[in-house]
Amino acid sequence: PTRVIDDHDRTDASAVADLLRLVAAATRPVIVVGAGAAVASPAEREAIAATLSVIGGTSHVPILCTYKARGMVADNDPWCAGVATGATIEAPVLSAADLIIGIGLDPVEFIPAAWPYAAPVVLVGSWAISRDDYAHAEHLGAEVAAEVVGSLVELTASIGSLLQTSQGSWSVGDGQRFRAEALSRLLSATVPSSNGLTPQQVVTIASAAAPRGAIATADAGAHMLVAMPLWEVDGPEQVLNSSGYATMGFALPAAIAAALARPGTPVVCFTGDGGLGIVLGELETLARLGLPVVVVVFNDATLSLIAVKQNAEGHGGEGAVTYGGSDFAVVARGCGLAAERVDTVADYDRAIRAALASGAPTLLDVVVDPSSYPAILNAVRG
Known part of the structure; x- marks a missing residue:
């Protein structure tokens, strides 16, 4: 896997290239928004949320939020697919993905469990994830194809630009359909x-x-x-x-x-x-x-x-x-x-x-x- 451990001012060119190549090639990407986006400054958080709204509204990519990031997309947005926990509730949407894009996602937000998804994972964030942190999600580290550390606002915007022009296969409301099905299972339990x-x-x-x-x-x-x-x-x-x-x-x-x-x-x-x-x-x-x-x-x-x-x-x-x-x-x-x-x-x-x-x-x-x-x-x- 291509990974970069870096600070806020530098990114590795090869990791960025890998990230953008994978995003451009994906037809069924799913975004998982994590704590890194939620704890950004109010202005940065607003910019990230605005980009996510454009991505969801134009390419219909389902967007999951970890517990910490809830509200980065509104529950009633058609692209809101519900919560991401590292467990069963989000499994149908992640199983359908051909690329999982973590925006500000930190593995510590997931419960310690095996990572069962075959799709490659790309992570963008304002801090680097260590191997010890990957171990919290057990097998997630093996699936990370690229990790880029830098401005979360700029990286999210770059991903958004690619997704808006790519030939994805998601339809309007797919995210909300996944969320409704997950909540139905929970409410009936x-x-x-x-x-x-x-x-x-x-x-x-x-x-x-x-x-x-x-x-x-x-x-x-x-x-x-x-x-x-x-x-x-x-x-x-x-x-x-x-x-x-x-x-x-x-x-x-x-x-x-x-x-x-x-x-x-x-x-x-x-x-x-x-x-x-x-x-x-x-x-x-x-x-x-x-x-x-x-x-x-x-x-x-x-x-x-x-x-x-x-x-x-x-x-x-x-x-x-x-x-x-x-x-x-x-x-x-x-x-x-x-x-x-x-x-x-x-x-x-x-x-x-x-x-x-x-x-x-x-x-x-x-x-x-x-x-x-x-x-x-x-x-x-x-």
Whole structure:
């Protein structure tokens, strides 16, 4: 493979030539936008997003975004193909590609798993990817045909110019078709139950209730598998998670930070009961600051993602991953927040709409049935 480890001011001519040759020859390229694009300066990010919009609108190339890059293309754009995780949810679109173009993509954004796609990969970014980083995605390194480090704005524009004139075979709406099929599989990954809400319902109801431009934060855990794909976005920085080597306890501090950075913008904090327990004292911080944050607790009294993984491998036991149920609404009221415990769709829909309308810091302790998580994990990660 042709690779260049370089700084922001230099690119290797042979790597650039390989990159442009592969892009020009592709008939079914797919773009994966990563963290490098999302963390660029606002002006650079806007320029990259504008180029992606032109690419999608003219050549109909499906565009995936990693969790960190969600919003670099809007969810309702015809070329938006959904999320890229390094796992199953994006497999149909990447399997159909004859070239995978990573724009600001860092392998650490993917879960550690084998890279199953035959199409060559080209990467452009503002920092170089080391062999150790490739190892995170196991076999991705073997598929990288060219890596170029330089101005992400200029490199994306060069790729866009080629794609607009190449003879691709994608049709209008192919990206959105892939996304709709992936979301359908995720939404149908449920087990009927009368014991609380499904994880999908918690996110879709909140997303429908929130005003345009509202921000969501998602903690590490099983609920992240539904929160990240199902929260609707139309721009960057509208859904935040720790990603990579994911850290529990991220969502509440991130929600507080988001509300401080974007005064007046409603924020929905999706957290599991385990993650909230790690940062429980920050409820007092939220109440004291009076920020417009609605904390939505997926309360199933279980470390659900760990439970699903260890049960599948025959390890652990219920005593290792379950605990006595906590009433987080009582705790939140003790910290000075408005709070309510809900266990039906109707009550949750009413409560979250009221909380968002109030603009006051609020906690909703949502009783969630965890029995759908194995099917959800299969739909997202396989």
